[in-house]
Amino acid sequence: MRIAVHGAAGRMGRLVIKNAVEEGLEVVQAFDVSRVGEDAGEVAGVGKLDVPISSNVEELSCDVVVDFSVPSATMRLLEVCSEKGIKAVVGTTGFSDEQRERIGELASSTPVVLSPNFSVGVNIFWKALEMLAEKLSDYDMEIVEIHHRFKRDAPSGTALKAGEVLKDAVGKDLRFVFGREGESLRSDEEIGIFAVRGGDVVGEHTVFFIGFGERIELTHRAWNREAFSRGAIRAAKWIAKVDKPGLYSMNDVLGI
Ligand SMILES: NC(=O)C1=CN([C@@H]2O[C@H](COP(=O)(O)OP(=O)(O)OC[C@H]3O[C@@H](n4cnc5c(N)ncnc54)[C@H](OP(=O)(O)O)[C@@H]3O)[C@@H](O)[C@H]2O)C=CC1
């Protein structure tokens, strides 16, 4: 399988290149706006691959492209994927509602796996939340996420997805409240979501189910990015065998 990496000079892109090489995949292209012209293998610390980083995504030519970049760049990438029929694995977060809708449209012409979190643990965490929310539907549910100080979007895609899981499981139109300040008496119809930023925290998510006299806290902690990267490569291998266009999730990849 010939893969391209979009966002190749970033924290995730570099690790995906390293892990892909370790797993014997052929990295044939790398795209970024940083470190253009440098060798992607050298940037990723795995030695020369003879793949110069390019900023021209129109050159895309591969079996599957793995994307960890920024929303506007992902949207351009997916336009190219849809025109050329190239499969995509998208890990970027922070899309607007309009961008998410457009991703759905573009995926009608080529298979796309989209997930705000590729770790197996987080995907099981979302399943566990579903079960807890069904059983504790009258408890107050709140979400706190912590990430490194370089993260561009807030709250995290994983926290937003956790909120959606809770809403669906409870079956009520709960609204998200992003932080609280001033007069903010809690209602039954809300889920609070809080984003903490600092240092080099890779990613932590806690969901609180709070009743009277007791609470459950379910936490997922990542202390390196390996699970995200390995999960994205697993998704790339999976989608390489899928011919039907559409928008897929990690549930499809993991068969859960
Ligand atoms: N789904 C998952 O499992 C995970 C998702 N993520 C998400 O992945 C994304 C990337 O995270 P991370 O690697 O930490 O971020 P980084 O900022 O380290 O990497 C993003 C890279 O994309 C580059 N970039 C910016 N604009 C463009 C463009 N127009 N075309 C191509 N490349 C561009 C950036 O360059 P520059 O720095 O010069 O702007 C940077 O090198 C985020 O949205 C994050 O939330 C992260 C971890 C796991």
Ligand SMILES: O=C(O)C1=N[C@H](C(=O)O)C[C@H](O)C1
């Ligand atoms: O930006 C990050 O670092 C991460 N982003 C993803 C998100 O927004 O959920 C996944 C992970 O938590 C790391």
